[in-house]
Amino acid sequence: MKHFSLARAFAVLVKEFIQMGRDPLTFAMIVGIPLVQLVLFGYAINLNPKNLPTAISIDDPGTFARSLTAALHNSGYFDIVEETNSPAEARRLLSEGRVSFVIEVPVNFTRDIIRGEKPQLLVEADATDPSASSYALAAFSELASAALRDDLVGSLAVRAPKAPPFELVVHRLYNPESVTQYNVVPGLLGVILTMTMVLITSLAVTRERERGTYENLLAMPATPLEIMFGKIAPYVAVGYVQVTLILLAGLYIFGVPMLGSLTLLSVALALFIIANLAVGYTFSTVAENQLQAMQMTFFFFLPSILLSGFMFPFDGMPVWAQWIGDVLPLTHFLRIVRGIMLKANGWAEIWPNMWPLIIFMSAACGIALMRFRRTLD
Amino acid sequence: MSDLAIDVRGLRKTFGSKVAVDGVDIAIPKGEVWGFLGPNGSGKTTTIRMLCGLLRPDAGEGTCLGFDFRTQSEQIKRETGYMTQRFSFWEDLSIRENLEFVARVYQLPKRRARVAATLERLGLVKRQRQLAGSLSGGWKQRLALAACMLHEPQLLLLDEPTAGVDPQARRDFWEEIHALSARGITVLVSTHYMDEAERCDRIVYILNSRVIARGTVAEVIARSGLTTFVMEGEGVRHLLEELRNAPGVDLAAFFGAALHVSGTNRSALERALAPYRGRPGLNVHEAPVSLEDVFIHLQREVHS
Numbered sequence: 001m002k003h004f005s006l007a008r009a010f011a012v013l014v015k016e017f018i019q020m021g022r023d024p025l026t027f028a029m030i031v032g033i034p035l036v037q038l039v040l041f042g043y044a045i046n047l048n049p050k051n052l053p054t055a056i057s058i059d060d061p062g063t064f065a066r067s068l069t070a071a072l073h074n075s076g077y078f079d080i081v082e083e084t085n086s087p088a089e090a091r092r093l094l095s096e097g098r099v100s101f102v103i104e105v106p107v108n109f110t111r112d113i114i115r116g117e118k119p120q121l122l123v124e125a126d127a128t129d130p131s132a133s134s135y136a137l138a139a140f141s142e143l144a145s146a147a148l149r150d151d152l153v154g155s156l157a158v159r160a161p162k163a164p165p166f167e168l169v170v171h172r173l174y175n176p177e178s179v180t181q182y183n184v185v186p187g188l189l190g191v192i193l194t195m196t197m198v199l200i201t202s203l204a205v206t207r208e209r210e211r212g213t214y215e216n217l218l219a220m221p222a223t224p225l226e227i228m229f230g231k232i233a234p235y236v237a238v239g240y241v242q243v244t245l246i247l248l249a250g251l252y253i254f255g256v257p258m259l260g261s262l263t264l265l266s267v268a269l270a271l272f273i274i275a276n277l278a279v280g281y282t283f284s285t286v287a288e289n290q291l292q293a294m295q296m297t298f299f300f301f302l303p304s305i306l307l308s309g310f311m312f313p314f315d316g317m318p319v320w321a322q323w324i325g326d327v328l329p330l331t332h333f334l335r336i337v338r339g340i341m342l343k344a345n346g347w348a349e350i351w352p353n354m355w356p357l358i359i360f361m362s363a364a365c366g367i368a369l370m371r372f373r374r375t376l377d
Numbered sequence: 378m379s380d381l382a383i384d385v386r387g388l389r390k391t392f393g394s395k396v397a398v399d400g401v402d403i404a405i406p407k408g409e410v411w412g413f414l415g416p417n418g419s420g421k422t423t424t425i426r427m428l429c430g431l432l433r434p435d436a437g438e439g440t441c442l443g444f445d446f447r448t449q450s451e452q453i454k455r456e457t458g459y460m461t462q463r464f465s466f467w468e469d470l471s472i473r474e475n476l477e478f479v480a481r482v483y484q485l486p487k488r489r490a491r492v493a494a495t496l497e498r499l500g501l502v503k504r505q506r507q508l509a510g511s512l513s514g515g516w517k518q519r520l521a522l523a524a525c526m527l528h529e530p531q532l533l534l535l536d537e538p539t540a541g542v543d544p545q546a547r548r549d550f551w552e553e554i555h556a557l558s559a560r561g562i563t564v565l566v567s568t569h570y571m572d573e574a575e576r577c578d579r580i581v582y583i584l585n586s587r588v589i590a591r592g593t594v595a596e597v598i599a600r601s602g603l604t605t606f607v608m609e610g611e612g613v614r615h616l617l618e619e620l621r622n623a624p625g626v627d628l629a630a631f632f633g634a635a636l637h638v639s640g641t642n643r644s645a646l647e648r649a650l651a652p653y654r655g656r657p658g659l660n661v662h663e664a665p666v667s668l669e670d671v672f673i674h675l676q677r678e679v680h681s
């Protein structure tokens with residue numbers, strides 16, 4: 001008698017799908033939250049790097065240094081606020097925070113390039129806000145070689161192709177373990193899913209109870225497992241839609257690559273999405289009304305975003321905070337998704353973060369099922 | 378298996394310190410239609426919810442359709458149609474989608490045909506795509522009733538199914554109930570309408586969470602010991618106040634232009650009415666006791 005009936009679960013699933021389509025709020029949440037968050041964080045990624053105050057110290061009177069300065073200025077990334085011939089002076093400006101970059105063109109830069117000796121071009125960056133500086137840094141090497149390529153004409157053209165004719169040395173100061181902007185989009189993937197998935201299901205049962213339809217549902221022969229399945233499954237699909245949106249936006253707007261396996265990512269996503277849906281479902285079996293459900297969601301969301309390594313580097317957190325962070329699914333998902341997307345991690349590398357996710361998901365589903373009230377009292 | 382569709386004893390339910398149902402026994406033979414009556418807050422809905430496993434009883438034992446109502450509610454649910462007092466279908470689903478959901482959850486064969494037939498019978502074929510929430514109150518009741526009978530249950534628990542339903546629809550509803558009963562389906566229906574009580578095989582009257590009267594309508598009336606006299610004619614409008622407080626008169630109320638005066642002590646009542654007999658233009662005669670008088674009398678008796 002207690003067996004799981006796919007037909008009954010399917011009945012609940014179809015009903016949920018129809019209701020989801022009719023509820024403008026849910027729909028707005030599914031598309032709106034990722035969009036708003038991407039735009040908000042996207043601003044931080046996209047606009048800040050422009051016009052970064054830069055000091056340039058030039059010890060070389062040659063033409064290449066001039067071209068370089070002009071190219072940097074034209075790129076829009078660098079705003080050259082100080083030109084000096086003293087490296088010490090430039091570094092002082094950096095330490096005082098008056099400039100974000102110092103570019104040092106060494107003595108005989110032009111001459112060494114012409115000789116093909118690959119002189120060093122030193123760039124020092126204030127990396128306290130790594131997401132701000134890294135775009136400019138990424139652009140720098142390309143810029144510099146392009147600028148010089150235009151000068152290397154005629155007999156010097158042999159120096160022009162392929163590799164840049166100088167050696168770029170980048171020093172990141174103040175935050176050497178810098179997090180690049182690439183971290184933000186994969187991180188957002190996890191954050192957005194945590195927020196929307198928990199919120200959506202936290203309303204699933206509460207709404208039925210508030211509207212009085214819960215009594216009807218309970219009077220029918222659907223079992224708690226079937227109801228839970230039917231109420232969670234549609235939102236797994238929603239989760240994947242969101243992921244697709246975010247990944248496409250990440251790729252086309254912010255140029256975040258996807259280096260690893262999509263299949264592997266999909267598996268990790270399934271675990272992560274279901275884990276969050278189950279958390280929300282548990283909330284909705286406990287909450288008396290939709291307001292309470294939203295408050296619970298918020299109380300789950302807050303530590304997730306603060307202690308998972310999204311906001312602050314995980315290793316920099318106090319031990320107690322790391323303990324809490326280790327329990328949260330977002331912590332492990334962030335490592336997995338960053339690993340897959342940015343480092344092309346395989347199964348072996350992500351496993352240390354997969355099993356905590358599996359355990360969390362199973363526990364959350366178990367608790368949600370146990371908490372489901374089969375009666376009205 | 379017994380021939381009782383519902384056989385429960387000593388049902389009790391408390392909410393905190395409030396006793397909602399106390400020592401209720403109900404035994405309904407298969408195929409009968411029973412009315413469940415009582416004032417607001419007396420415990421009807423609570424009792425029905427316990428019968429179909431939606432509330433856990435604090436005490437009591439027994440069976441519904443042969444299944445233990447405390448432990449086998451899954452089996453009971455499959456064979457029972459429960460219509461809630463408050464409309465509890467999905468207002469953001471269309472009429473058709475609601476019926477299809479029910480058909481799917483009960484895994485009914487020939488789903489489409491069944492839903493189509495129900496829509497046809499309800500006269501809602503044209504409006505099947507309309508959202509249930511946009512139906513009028515009476516139509517919601519009719520949809521809910523049809524939906525809870527879709528899976529052809531053996532037992533119907535109906536909580537005020539005809540509240541807000543127009544007379545024609547109410548008559549259709551009762552015709553359907555009696556047709557179902559003829560096919561052996563058992564019905565327990567709560568109502569505040571006296572004419573509906575009179576259509577039931579038996580009634581159970583619950584007051585302050587206890588059953589205080591049960592049986593056929595005739596039995597309940599007879600057991601009340603009430604006698605009713607009707608006064609009609611000139612000047613009757615002025616008599617209500619003085620008669621209401623007269624010794625021997627328990628109840629006095631107008632029904633149209635006629636004053637109904639009732640009491641449990643027949644001779645005392647006759648004595649109270651004696652001065653009015655023979656007044657010119659005033660007609661005093663005995664009449665059958667109405668069920669409503671009995672219920673109001675029971676309610677007063679308990680309160681005093």
Ligand SMILES: Nc1ncnc2c1ncn2[C@@H]1O[C@H](COP(=O)(O)OP(=O)(O)OP(=O)(O)O)[C@@H](O)[C@H]1O
Pocket residue numbers: 392395396397415416417418419420421422423424462
């Ligand atoms: N969930 C609940 N929590 C607390 N008290 C409740 C609950 N449900 C019912 N009660 C109380 O139990 C008593 C019986 O309520 P019930 O709904 O069974 O009455 P009813 O006979 O159906 O009334 P009505 O004719 O108005 O529908 C009432 O006093 C009510 O306040």
Ligand SMILES: [Mg+2]
Pocket residue numbers: 421422423462536
């Ligand atoms: Mg009620």
